[in-house]
Amino acid sequence: MKILVCxxxxxxxTTKIAFSENNTQxxxxxxxxxxxxxxxxxxxxxxxxxxxxxxxxxxxLVTVGKADAxxxxxxxxxxxxxxxxxxxxxxxxxxxxxAQIAAYAKSENYDLILTGKETTDYNNGAVGAxxxxxxxxxxxxxxxxxxxxxGNATVNREIEGGEEVVTGPxxxxxxxxxxxxxxxxxxxRGIMAARTKPLKVVSAVDASALSQIVSYELPAAKTGxxxxxxxxMDELVAALHNEAKVI
Amino acid sequence: MSVLVLIENIExxxxxxxxxxxxxxxxVAKNMGTNATALVLGTCGADAIAALxxxxxxxxxxxxxxxxxxxxxxxxTKSVVAAAEKEGAKxxxxxxxxxxxxxxxxxxxxxxxxxxxxxxxxxxxxxxxxVKRNVFGGKAFAFVNITTDVKVxxxxxxxIQVAKGEGTATVEALSVSFDAKxxxxxxxxxxxxxxxxxxxxxxxxVSGGRGLKGPENWGVIEDLAATMGAxxxxxxxxxxxxxxxxxxxxxxxxxxxxxxxxxxxGISGAIQHLAGVNGSKTIVxxxxxxxxxxxxxxxxxxxxxxxxxxxxLNEAFKKFKANQH
Numbered sequence: 001m002k003i004l005v006c007x008x009x010x011x012x013x014t015t016k017i018a019f020s021e022n023n024t025q026x027x028x029x030x031x032x033x034x035x036x037x038x039x040x041x042x043x044x045x046x047x048x049x050x051x052x053x054x055x056x057x058x059x060x061l062v063t064v065g066k067a068d069a070x071x072x073x074x075x076x077x078x079x080x081x082x083x084x085x086x087x088x089x090x091x092x093x094x095x096x097x098x099a100q101i102a103a104y105a106k107s108e109n110y111d112l113i114l115t116g117k118e119t120t121d122y123n124n125g126a127v128g129a130x131x132x133x134x135x136x137x138x139x140x141x142x143x144x145x146x147x148x149x150x151g152n153a154t155v156n157r158e159i160e161g162g163e164e165v166v167t168g169p170x171x172x173x174x175x176x177x178x179x180x181x182x183x184x185x186x187x188x189r190g191i192m193a194a195r196t197k198p199l200k201v202v203s204a205v206d207a208s209a210l211s212q213i214v215s216y217e218l219p220a221a222k223t224g225x226x227x228x229x230x231x232x233m234d235e236l237v238a239a240l241h242n243e244a245k246v247i
Numbered sequence: 248m249s250v251l252v253l254i255e256n257i258e259x260x261x262x263x264x265x266x267x268x269x270x271x272x273x274x275v276a277k278n279m280g281t282n283a284t285a286l287v288l289g290t291c292g293a294d295a296i297a298a299l300x301x302x303x304x305x306x307x308x309x310x311x312x313x314x315x316x317x318x319x320x321x322x323x324t325k326s327v328v329a330a331a332e333k334e335g336a337k338x339x340x341x342x343x344x345x346x347x348x349x350x351x352x353x354x355x356x357x358x359x360x361x362x363x364x365x366x367x368x369x370x371x372x373x374x375x376x377x378v379k380r381n382v383f384g385g386k387a388f389a390f391v392n393i394t395t396d397v398k399v400x401x402x403x404x405x406x407i408q409v410a411k412g413e414g415t416a417t418v419e420a421l422s423v424s425f426d427a428k429x430x431x432x433x434x435x436x437x438x439x440x441x442x443x444x445x446x447x448x449x450x451x452x453v454s455g456g457r458g459l460k461g462p463e464n465w466g467v468i469e470d471l472a473a474t475m476g477a478x479x480x481x482x483x484x485x486x487x488x489x490x491x492x493x494x495x496x497x498x499x500x501x502x503x504x505x506x507x508x509x510x511x512x513g514i515s516g517a518i519q520h521l522a523g524v525n526g527s528k529t530i531v532x533x534x535x536x537x538x539x540x541x542x543x544x545x546x547x548x549x550x551x552x553x554x555x556x557x558x559x560l561n562e563a564f565k566k567f568k569a570n571q572h
Contacts, residue, residue, distance in 0.1 A: 017387045094362060125352070159437070164318075168433060215390045222544055246508040
């Protein structure tokens with residue numbers, strides 16, 4: 001069984017977000033790029049576990065990005081995985097990204113494709129679902145548990161106010177979230193091995209973006225906090241009622 | 248031409264976020280000079296469906312196939328696409344929840360329509376179709392222009408004020424033929440937490456962090472939430488330590504919420520946590536550390552120990568509630 005894990009580089013979660021060129025560009029200066037946490041902690045680690053337990057025979061990683069994405073995909077290879085594929089294209093439109101991965105994956109016959117539930121930068125959470133549609137295979141989103149046995153997947157997925165267990169045949173695309181696996185830290189052996197693992201660069205297919213970011217905005221800053229002492233709880237509640245008008 | 252809106256059917260009932268969604272869609276439709284049609288999937292009573300008219304839906308399409316009572320990504324996608332084609336929908340809207348986030352991208356892909364997920368305001372129509380949406384986990388907004396003829400979007404709950412109006416919708420049955428592959432993923436087990444307010448659409452949220460010192464102390468959070476009729480949430484370290492279930496985790500790597508009131512108790516307010524909650528209208532922070540960064544993002548603050556302040560706040564809320572009657 002072959003697994004493909006989709007990896008996206010994102011700004012480190014501690015990044016203070018800023019924009020340039022009249023708020024039309026995300027300012028990357030001084031920003032450290034990391035593996036999207038959902039891709040790393042849940043999708044990739046679960047794929048590695050499935051390989052370690054003998055269920056999967058191969059785990060490949062794919063990213064859509066320019067050459068600067070390679071340092072992040074090497075970090076992912078340090079955790080594990082057999083080889084990486086970088087599709088040489090750059091977009092923040094989910095359809096364009098999914099179309100690139102679908103064009104590559106179509107001929108590769110992956111049994112299982114894992115993504116994080118969303119990326120922490122553009123937060124569309126759409127690539128996995130779009131990929132499933134374009135490959136005409138099943139999709140289960142927001143999974144917190146995934147097991148594979150005799151060609152069938154059993155997945156725990158989030159639903160409104162709870163969880164459902166669904167089962168069905170492979171091939172399948174699953175978007176992964178908390179609960180799926182425990183985060184790992186790459187060891188020195190992994191980091192050394194990652195340097196020599198194959199990283200294939202695939203040229204992009206023609207896939208146009210269907211949306212475009214026109215500009216960005218930062219949330220309005222708070223104007224100042226009004227403090228209350230522990231003995232002023234009635235006053236606080238009154239302020240929430242009379243002033244903030246939220247209760 | 249119309250605006251199609253997918254309504255989540257929860258065992259024959261609709262949640263507040265669905266009414267908000269219908270109202271949002273009908274306003275978008277009005278701004279475009281057209282009407283909103285709602286789509287309801289699965290078993291549901293006729294009266295409940297017609298009541299969606301009070302939020303602006305003139306018409307509701309109902310696919311009363313019991314197999315749709317549970318989410319199937321493929322079958323739902325096929326349903327939405329069939330309804331969109333029937334109505335000539337130019338805009339397709341779903342809620343930014345598990346159903347919407349699963350189905351909207353598949354519909355967008357199928358129709359080669361641009362997607363904007365997690366909208367927080369009405370689209371700006373003067374220069375294209377520009378949607379304001381959350382990015383960077385709530386640390387910023389992006390204005391996204393959908394450039395295709397058909398547009399797909401999801402709305403973050405609590406983005407607009409809901410006001411019930413008059414009117415009943417006409418209900419029209421729609422029939423879609425499915426094949427076995429559409430239901431290849433079968434639901435074996437459903438585990439729902441009952442009785443609690445769902446976090447995503449809650450107007451009031453009480454959230455706890457490491458300042459609670461341990462899961463055994465969560466009673467003070469739950470008591471306060473019960474008094475207020477609020478949902479409960481938590482910070483990442485709390486979910487990571489399994490003090491609370493992970494669906495309660497809000498922040499950049501958890502859920503993004505925008506309640507009217509967010510009370511953060513014993514949470515320092517790391518940038519990742521703020522990202523998930525800074526859309527809240529009013530923020531109250533209770534922390535024993537006066538230097539906690541959360542105070543800078545708060546409207547109201549109390550310096551004190553979580554376990555001492557919270558019960559006192561609960562008493563004050565109880566008194567307030569009693570005086571309201």
